[in-house]
Amino acid sequence: MNEATRNSYRTGPDERGHFGIFGGRYVAETLMPLILELDQAYEAAKADPAFQGELKALHATYTGRPSPLYFAERLSAHLGGAKIYLKREELNHTGSHKINNCLGQILLARRMGKTRIIAETGAGQHGVASATVCARFGYPCEVYMGATDVERQKPNVFRMELLGAKVHPVTAGNGTLKDAMNEALRDWVTNVETTYYMIGTAAGPHPYPAMVRDFQSVIGNETREQMLAAEGRLPDLVIAAVGGGSNAIGIFHPFLDDPDVRIVGVEAGGHGMHVYNGHAASLNGGKPGVLHGNRTYLLQDDDGQILEGHSISAGLDYPGIGPEHSWLNDSGRVTYVPATDQEALDAFQTLTKVEGIIPALESAHAVAEAIKRAPTMAKDEIIVVNLSGRGDKDVFTVGKILGVDL
Amino acid sequence: MSSLPVTRIDTRLAKLKAEGRAALVTFVTAGDPDADTSLSILKALPGAGADIIEFGMPFSDPMAEGPPIQAADIRALAAGQTMVKTLEQVRAFREGDNETPLVLMGYYNPIYIYGVERFVSDAKAAGVDGLIVVDLPPEEDEELCLPAIKAGVSFIRLATPTSDDKRLPVLLRNSSGFVYYVSVLGVTGVKSAAAGDVATAVARIKAHTPLPVMVGFGVKTGDQAAGIAAHADGVVVGSALVNAVRDSLVDGKATGATVKAVTDLVADLAAGVRRGRA
Numbered sequence: 001m002n003e004a005t006r007n008s009y010r011t012g013p014d015e016r017g018h019f020g021i022f023g024g025r026y027v028a029e030t031l032m033p034l035i036l037e038l039d040q041a042y043e044a045a046k047a048d049p050a051f052q053g054e055l056k057a058l059h060a061t062y063t064g065r066p067s068p069l070y071f072a073e074r075l076s077a078h079l080g081g082a083k084i085y086l087k088r089e090e091l092n093h094t095g096s097h098k099i100n101n102c103l104g105q106i107l108l109a110r111r112m113g114k115t116r117i118i119a120e121t122g123a124g125q126h127g128v129a130s131a132t133v134c135a136r137f138g139y140p141c142e143v144y145m146g147a148t149d150v151e152r153q154k155p156n157v158f159r160m161e162l163l164g165a166k167v168h169p170v171t172a173g174n175g176t177l178k179d180a181m182n183e184a185l186r187d188w189v190t191n192v193e194t195t196y197y198m199i200g201t202a203a204g205p206h207p208y209p210a211m212v213r214d215f216q217s218v219i220g221n222e223t224r225e226q227m228l229a230a231e232g233r234l235p236d237l238v239i240a241a242v243g244g245g246s247n248a249i250g251i252f253h254p255f256l257d258d259p260d261v262r263i264v265g266v267e268a269g270g271h272g273m274h275v276y277n278g279h280a281a282s283l284n285g286g287k288p289g290v291l292h293g294n295r296t297y298l299l300q301d302d303d304g305q306i307l308e309g310h311s312i313s314a315g316l317d318y319p320g321i322g323p324e325h326s327w328l329n330d331s332g333r334v335t336y337v338p339a340t341d342q343e344a345l346d347a348f349q350t351l352t353k354v355e356g357i358i359p360a361l362e363s364a365h366a367v368a369e370a371i372k373r374a375p376t377m378a379k380d381e382i383i384v385v386n387l388s389g390r391g392d393k394d395v396f397t398v399g400k401i402l403g404v405d406l
Numbered sequence: 407m408s409s410l411p412v413t414r415i416d417t418r419l420a421k422l423k424a425e426g427r428a429a430l431v432t433f434v435t436a437g438d439p440d441a442d443t444s445l446s447i448l449k450a451l452p453g454a455g456a457d458i459i460e461f462g463m464p465f466s467d468p469m470a471e472g473p474p475i476q477a478a479d480i481r482a483l484a485a486g487q488t489m490v491k492t493l494e495q496v497r498a499f500r501e502g503d504n505e506t507p508l509v510l511m512g513y514y515n516p517i518y519i520y521g522v523e524r525f526v527s528d529a530k531a532a533g534v535d536g537l538i539v540v541d542l543p544p545e546e547d548e549e550l551c552l553p554a555i556k557a558g559v560s561f562i563r564l565a566t567p568t569s570d571d572k573r574l575p576v577l578l579r580n581s582s583g584f585v586y587y588v589s590v591l592g593v594t595g596v597k598s599a600a601a602g603d604v605a606t607a608v609a610r611i612k613a614h615t616p617l618p619v620m621v622g623f624g625v626k627t628g629d630q631a632a633g634i635a636a637h638a639d640g641v642v643v644g645s646a647l648v649n650a651v652r653d654s655l656v657d658g659k660a661t662g663a664t665v666k667a668v669t670d671l672v673a674d675l676a677a678g679v680r681r682g683r684a
Contacts, residue, residue, distance in 0.1 A: 016545065024545075024546060025543060025545050025546065026514060026541040026542065026543075026546060027541055027543060028469065028470045028540050028541060028543075028564070028566075029543055029563065029564045029565065029566050029568075029569065029577060029588075030470075030564075030566040030567075030568050030588065030591060031568075032543045032545070032568075032573070032577075033568045033569070033570065033573050034568070172476065173466075173467075178467065182467055182468075182469050185469045185470075186469065186470070186472075186592075186593045189469075189470055189591065189592060189593060190591055190592035190593065190596075191591070192568060192591060193568075193591070289515045289518060289519060290513075290514045290515045290518055290541065291467060291515060292467075292469070293541075298515075300515070300519065302519070303488045303489055303516060303519065303520075304465075304489070304515045304516035304517070304518065304519030304520065305465065305466040305483060305516065306466045306467050306515070
């Protein structure tokens with residue numbers, strides 16, 4: 001191993017799926033043979049030019065990649081500091097970054113000979129992307145979604161149904177993403193021989209965190225090239241919202257070994273970090289534990305029972321975070337900060353009014369951090385914000401809070 | 407195996423083997439429906455016919471459990487159950503029973519947060535004989551399995567229909583006490599396996615290990631227990647027992663009928679196990 005490799009932040013995980021103490025494979029024995037098979041199948045696919053070629057071709061004509069890197073000139077002027085660029089993942093087919101991962105995983109599921117797809121979803125973006133690729137490739141699709149989320153993300157539920165998926169509302173717990181993931185795991189244990197579990201974020205047992213990161217790294221790889229073309233240099237600051245953390249690891253990973261690029265992940269601060277169980281900021285308000293197949297930072301009580309957490313954004317309303325983010329947090333390479341529901345709502349409205357772009361409430365957390373930081377930075381400094389999803393799905397939620405009856 | 411000290415599990419299973427019958431392994435959730443009733447149930451199990459006790463450590467997110475044990479965990483946590491209380495109940499049970507093997511079963515996070523070294527030491531001191539931790543496959547043996555063995559606590563592994571001849575040696579490495587064969591693909595308390603499939607699977611596992619094989623998942627009645635007992639070293643029953651707790655409650659609270667509801671079912675299951683090889 002040469003010096004450059006040893007100093008890299010990009011070589012993880014190890015062969016057992018560990019990023020430092022985080023990651024791993026904490027699953028029921030029933031699933032282990034399949035998890036090991038998945039690991040081998042993914043390693044083979046990753047090295048297969050035909051697999052990568054098919055994915056690239058689909059991205060070009062089906063997803064609409066590369067997604068643009070847009071200079072938000074009016075927002076930059078409005079804030080009076082750094083130049084802000086938006087990586088326009090919200091323009092992808094299905095309206096978010098989730099399609100990047102789903103296309104990769106459906107090709108893998110087909111390669112493995114699986115005949116049925118299951119997925120969990122919070123905001124419904126991953127559920128819609130899963131249902132979409134299942135329609136495109138002719139697979140039956142069943143999506144587990146917390147009953148609370150079914151209620152607050154109705155447009156996405158209907159989209160999934162139109163795409164031919166069956167949506168199972170999950171009433172256990174608080175009826176949010178954590179409970180949906182439990183139920184998807186129960187389905188998987190029951191139907192492991194036929195079923196491919198399409199996990200939507202860079203979490204779960206190895207190889208999911210690394211695999212989902214790899215599929216999402218197309219975001220950061222494009223951003224690098226586009227930024228070099230636009231400005232002739234790398235950005236000073238990259239910002240992304242973090243729930244499970246797939247859009248964030250996707251844009252962060254290609255920049256991890258560029259020491260001059262500061263990287264900030266924005267967690268859901270909910271009602272505020274001082275409110276017990278009132279936020280979904282695992283790194284800022286949790287501690288390491290084991291859930292859903294990996295060790296990572298979790299919101300939990302003193303007895304190791306998992307808390308539900310809260311966020312205005314269904315996609316960030318999860319008590320854990322991908323294990324690589326936990327490692328990047330502890331290693332100090334990435335800084336993770338919270339943004340409250342109110343800050344996200346304000347950012348949602350600002351971006352909509354100033355740039356004519358309605359962001360997803362998830363992505364609005366990243367915009368909120370840019371709004372805080374840009375005025376403190378010089379005019380020749382550059383921020384890139386990953387605009388991971390569009391906000392059409394959130395207009396009912398936002399309308400309700402603003403007192404508008406839709 | 408022979409180098410390990412003789413445990414309550416080994417002693418009990420050797421005795422049953424000499425009697426020529428299968429073991430009844432009963433699962434109840436610690437703290438369900440409340441701490442006092444749970445301790446009364448625990449103390450009543452051996453007298454009702456339980457040969458080995460699995461005591462569930464409740465967890466907020468029991469990923470491999472069906473609705474009955476999910477609900478039992480929620481009841482226990484709502485009543486204020488903690489790991490400290492679970493270990494206290496084991497200690498209280500041991501004051502009156504130094505022979506019946508007791509195995510703690512659950513998920514890793516509450517143990518991890520309690521602290522692994524502290525947990526294995528406190529569990530051993532309280533009188534725990536073995537551990538079954540659903541989300542710790544052999545790939546993660548350094549976490550808890552090896553510290554438990556070092557402390558003299560057996561680590562009991564789940565074998566499943568997906569455990570093929572390549573996988574079985576991996577999962578049997580470092581396992582002791584007995585093997586718990588999960589006889590169907592799925593969560594607890596839903597489906598049950600056909601007796602013929604059980605016989606084949608038990609024979610396959612026994613080709614890889616001298617350990618006794620207990621079979622569970624979906625066993626609800628004495629007759630079902632008898633069918634399984636004909637082909638296995640023991641029968642595990644859990645969801646049916648926590649459902650008996652549930653059905654005895656009024657407004658979510660224990661009643662005078664709660665302990666008896668469990669012991670009546672245990673007695674029926676014990677009779678079934680005893681006629682299994684008759």
